[in-house]
Amino acid sequence: MFPADALVSSPRAEKARLYSAIEQRLEQSLKIMDGIVSSRVHVSYDVDTGDSGKTALPIHISVLAVYEKDINPEIKINDIKRFIVNSFASVQYENISVVLSKRRDIIEQAPTYEINEPIFAYDKTMPVSILLALMSIATCWLLWKYRAILINLIRLKNK
Template structure:
């Protein structure tokens, strides 16, 4: 009976301890670079996160249950995880079949869009960026001169910034990244990123532990008291039985 009660008390104590510090994975199967990017951005927003896993199996990002909602909001706002950096050799492998000129041109434009997006994300205040380059008409080798490219960029940003200066710098970057685009054909639209309603947890003084700590401490103390009482009663019962046996043995000797 005593062992059964001890097992039950131990089980409930472990369950409570686990539920109090439980973490949940919000992203998995990440590369090491993606995991580091997610970890860095979450920590910039005062969200405690951990990275676990291996290079072969992939990495996971876990956060406390209390931070899941805000962590997912940050992930959605930054469109995480970001795709791996575009490499030209991956887009045009040696083993690939020879594509038509139009198909190759479309692929090159798509690569330019992705590389420019990756470059813009490096800027400190940029939360996310989307780049769209106009596709020229596929005229199947017509001798007509193709029109100049047009570039549209959508950027969400955080904090305060001088929009005119920022737009001018981005236009210069785009102008010098694409050889057939005019400065006046570059359009940049800026949107402030939505504010995530979150404040970092306030650390309480050591003399004021959290509610979970108080509850768990009381349960553990209560369990120890019950366990001690049961052990004491068990030992007392054992002693009583020994005394009875001893007394009955002594009476038997006296009768002889």
């Protein structure tokens, strides 16, 4: 997102890099709170603040946090808001929005498949197929045995 090999960085790029680092640090800090599994922090800021004497717009912060334990959401929202408002010098409490989401229980289960028809269905041609297979095996065995007898007869003649 921010190329480190850029020779000249603009003030906007530096500000974006700074706020991105702040967001990441806040996300890490929120995960340390009891019951919070993961979090995302988004800071909206005016890119042009400080340029050409323009008045700064208020900063807005939104937090999405996923919690795991049975906690009181109202208390956790107040804790998160208090933490965020104390992380910035110029953020108003009303400009912070927090959305809490309870982590879904993941049930690990092997996939199930429905078999509508049996793999080997019995029909009228099955006995005939089995009989043909057995006859083929018997024929091959007899030919092998007959071949051995013929080879022995040829050997006796040559002696």
